[in-house]
Every structure is written in C-alpha cells, then in structure tokens.
Amino acid sequence: MSIQRQIGRTGGTKVKRTLGVQAALEWAFRVEHAQLELPRPKDVSEEGFGFGLEYVLLQRAMLGCKVDGGQHKMGRYTHPDAEVIAATVAGMPHSLGGIRMAIQVAELARAGLTPDWIPGVVPRCVPLEIKNNQHGERATTIVVGTERVKTRGKWRTVELLACPVTWRPHPEQIASARRGYADWWLALDWVRDGLIAGGMLLEVEVTAAMPKVRPWLASSRK
Structure with a gap:
C-alpha cells in the first residue's frame, strides 16, 4: 500500500x-x-x-x-x-x-x-554429522560398546556402532x-x-x- x-x-x-x-x-x-x-x-x-x-x-x-x-x-x-x-x-x-x-x-x-x-518448517531427525568419501555421503558413527559373537565357530569381539542424531531445526x-x-x-x-x-x-x-x-x-x- x-x-x-x-x-x-x-x-x-x-x-x-x-x-x-x-x-x-x-x-x-x-x-x-x-x-x-x-x-x-x-x-x-x-x-x-x-x-x-x-x-x-x-x-x-x-x-x-x-x-x-x-x-x-x-x-x-x-x-x-x-x-x-x-x-x-x-x-x-x-x-x-x-x-x-x-x-x-x-x-x-x-x-x-x-x-x-x-x-512452514517441520523438525526432522537427521544425522549429527555427515562425512564424504569415495562411496558418497555417509552418516558418522561412534562406538558405543562391544559384544562377543560367534561366527564360523569362533568367538569374536565386535564393536557396536550408533549414529548420533539431532533435530533440525x-x-x-x-x-x-x-x-x-x-x-x-x-x-x-x-x-x-x-x-x-x-x-x-x-x-x-x-x-x-x-x-x-x-x-x-x-x-x-x-
């Protein structure tokens, strides 16, 4: 006006x-x-x-x-x-x-x-961090613990991985x-x-x- x-x-x-x-x-x-x-x-x-x-x-x-x-x-x-x-x-x-x-x-x-x-925004759950490599974009993971598993008749210790997330916005x-x-x-x-x-x-x-x-x-x- x-x-x-x-x-x-x-x-x-x-x-x-x-x-x-x-x-x-x-x-x-x-x-x-x-x-x-x-x-x-x-x-x-x-x-x-x-x-x-x-x-x-x-x-x-x-x-x-x-x-x-x-x-x-x-x-x-x-x-x-x-x-x-x-x-x-x-x-x-x-x-x-x-x-x-x-x-x-x-x-x-x-x-x-x-x-x-x-x-017009809606909060979305997204990875806290993204890394780029030759395979493209991948969410960053962290080790949160270990676990003993039996594979092919042998016990092995494997890492438990998790992807930290956040809300944006x-x-x-x-x-x-x-x-x-x-x-x-x-x-x-x-x-x-x-x-x-x-x-x-x-x-x-x-x-x-x-x-x-x-x-x-x-x-x-x-």
Whole structure:
C-alpha cells in the first residue's frame, strides 16, 4: 500500500488517513524516517518507562504544536505524527522489553518486515554429522560398546556402532522464534493502545487492526 504524505480533504474538512499500527509504524520509520534518538526526560530513571505520552504532549506545547523534524533531523522534514509515533515507541515499558524492544520494533518497521517465526518448517531427525568419501555421503558413527559373537565357530569381539542424531531445526529454535514474534506483537499492541488513547495524532488515525496473534496456527491448518 502506498502511503502518501498529503492527507486528502473532502468538502473542506480534513480527513485523517486510517492505518493499522504496523502500517503506521512503517509509515513513520520507513517513509518519514523518524528516529528513536530523543532525549530522555531528566525525571525518568533508567528503570522507568521512557517517553510517556504526556512528555510528548508537553514538548509539542513548548514548540507551539509544530514539530519540524526534531534536532536530530537537520535538513529533513519529518511529519509531526511520525515524531509522535517514534516517541511513543521510545517509551516502551521495561516489562515489554524496554529500549531493546523499541529498537527492534523501529528497525523492523523501517525494513518493512515482520519477525521471522520460521513458517512452514517441520523438525526432522537427521544425522549429527555427515562425512564424504569415495562411496558418497555417509552418516558418522561412534562406538558405543562391544559384544562377543560367534561366527564360523569362533568367538569374536565386535564393536557396536550408533549414529548420533539431532533435530533440525531444533524444536526449541522454532519455539524461541515464535516467542520473539509474540513479544513483538505485545509491543505493537501497547503502541497501538497508547496512540489511540493519547489522541495526539493530527492527520493519521490508528485503527484497532493488528497482525495475526499466532500466524503459525493458521498456517498449520492449510
């Protein structure tokens, strides 16, 4: 979807562009090149919640409600709504990952990406190691014991061999990727609620639309 800077008007009344939170983030960081490099309020500790909506509103009031891109955006105009979205992301609470999650949300939006939850993969049991020789590929085996066997009337000691195996991708790798997606989803949910509740966006309206909560469940039913 093409996101344009100009907001349409109908009958002389300004019409807000409606966007889901993911699309709004991509517009702010990818199209408007908003940044997270904002000064931390002096009265907020490292364990605090960063930039609250009240702080953003205060900064707007001090600037006469006209944000021209911020001190980090010399020579480039950034839409005021994009600055508000960026400041809201920068206020990510510690319980949702804090600044680490804020950076992840911003960078994914800037790239137009969704966290990789490893779709379409099924763990397979495979040899731990493969060796190549003149006969082709062969799974590596290890000696796990010995056994006495009688062949042609004689007792012999033979080695018991086993092939170490593993799961690829490992189920924990898949689970970890999907936990990461779930954490990102919760962060977007928080940003969406904050932007809607704050009511500070002038030309963009964030809707209730969200990415799928567990896309792998829908994928598994296909």
